Amino acid sequence: MPKNQKNRQTDLLNFQTAYNPERFKQALIGTIHTLSGYTATNINFCSSTVNNRQYQSKNNKENVHLPQPPEIQDAKTLQFIRGQADALALYLKYHDNDLPSPPDLTSEDAQNSFNALEQVRVEALGSKKMAGVAANLQAVMEHNSHIEGHARMDKAEQLSPAKALSLLVYETLTGKTVPKASRKILQLWRNQLTPQGEKALKAMKEALTDQDHYAQATKQLLQAYRLLEGEEEKSDNGKEESSQDTADQNKDSNPDYPEEKQEQQESELKQQFSQIPLNMEDQEKPDSAMGSDKSEKAGGPSQQPPDTLADVEDASYHIYTKLFDEVVTAEQICDVNELDFLRNQLDQQLQEIQNIISKLANRLQRKLMSQQIRSWNFDQEEGLLDASKLTRIITNPTNSLSFKQEKSTGFKDTIVTLLIDNSGSMRGRPISIAAMCGDILARTLERCSVKVEILGFTTQTWKGGRSREKWLADKRPQNPGRLNDLRHIIYKAADQPWRRAKRNLGLMLKDGLLKENIDGEALFWAWQRLKTRVEKRKILMVISDGAPVDDSTLSTNGSEYLENHLKRMIRKIENRAEIELVAIGIGHDVTRYYKHAVTITKAEELGGTMIHELTKLFDEKDKIQSK
Incomplete structure (x- = not known):
């Protein structure tokens, strides 16, 4: 190994003992030059989002770009940047710019997928030869799978074709499995693989070192997934x-052409x-999903009103960067032993209040169970045989009124989402009680076949974190928008049994977890998760103790920036009426935000208030009036 290369690798391995951003940059530059063989390449560090799946800048081997390393040591971020550097170096080394891309990549999906699969090829070549490079590239893949939320996807169309095919080809070329978060959604894409696609994957593996033949096989794979037209289709x-x-x-040409014949020919x-x-989607949709005759006759643009809640950003609110945002589960923040310890702490603190809340929860359970009690219509001519009428059948077999039929209860299948503010002001008694109330409520509603999801929202750091560092490096542009790193936490997923999620709620007691709160985006996130559920009735309950606060965002955009955005999000959700929204404010008047809200003065009142509000929602009289 050349001495210079050995020194650069030593720098990368030892940076943890004395981390210095400039030294880290120099180590990356040396590694890229050595690995790629292009010592004249300029490596530019910029604060804009750089993803190793964006290929436009790589066609120029004289200048490439990497993200700016953080000022403060962060092992995960640094490994992510190292992985991006390795991906760039491998592209420079193995990709031949003189071989043009196929001219028939007309759609954006086809072009992006073709470029993505070429990147997979060069990374596979490097991974087979260098174990350290393979580990860094794996870290990038894990990071992207987590940031893009692959674990939450349950429909193939939620994952872009470029990303899906990259994962599929990665497994084929390297023999390694994709990150756990991506396996479920990838299986949906693998289920659509045709024999033509399987043949293309095999050809891509055989042509790993031949870029031209690999490109031809890539085109076959794109044709198999209907991203590119084949010759027969053309x-x-x-x-x-x-x-x-x-x-x-x-x-x-013929003015006397009969109208009936014209119509007949057009119909044929x-x-x-x-x-x-x-395309594949049209092929899989049932007839009922393709629309009625009336909708097909209507010409021009769709007459349906646009989805006014399609994005969390609007004309008055935008996000400076989403690169550092994360959606995590409790297990990703703490290990199992620490979660067990925190859960024990929670149980010890709340033994007394747990008994009180449990009594109230039992009342709610009795109400729900009473609404779900099965009832029967007797003396029917068909249905199930009524055992109480057996004597009638024996004495008079011709009597037909000996059957019973079950009545429908009218109780809608329901899901309840609890969105809990995890800001620093909730520290202590409020967050402990919120955790225990959520725990007891989930257990109670699960017994009544009501799904429950428990979510939390906070930020990763105080005062902006890496988002603010990026903004500062960009020379502080005016009105940057939201300027902090979000952390959205899934304590209990809707389909997760309570017994498996019980320990997760102890995470709320973890030191350093509770920081700042950006309520508008958290509300939109919870709404997004809830709207895709199949349950007929959906309830979103928000628990908060104050207005949205993030010093970094408010100091650069105005003191009411986050609060006004929250109000707009609430108004949009309430106007849609597909999800019932209710809020509980702890020492904070939330009635000025939400139509259905209540304010309590003490945290100890939270449990009773939650049960009371849900009881009102489940009350049959209220449901009839709402209809």
């Missing part, structure tokens, strides 16, 4: 256009073309 499209042109010419053409699948 030919068929030509025939369709020719047929349509012939019909138009006949109509235009439409029927013929409707049988040709346009």
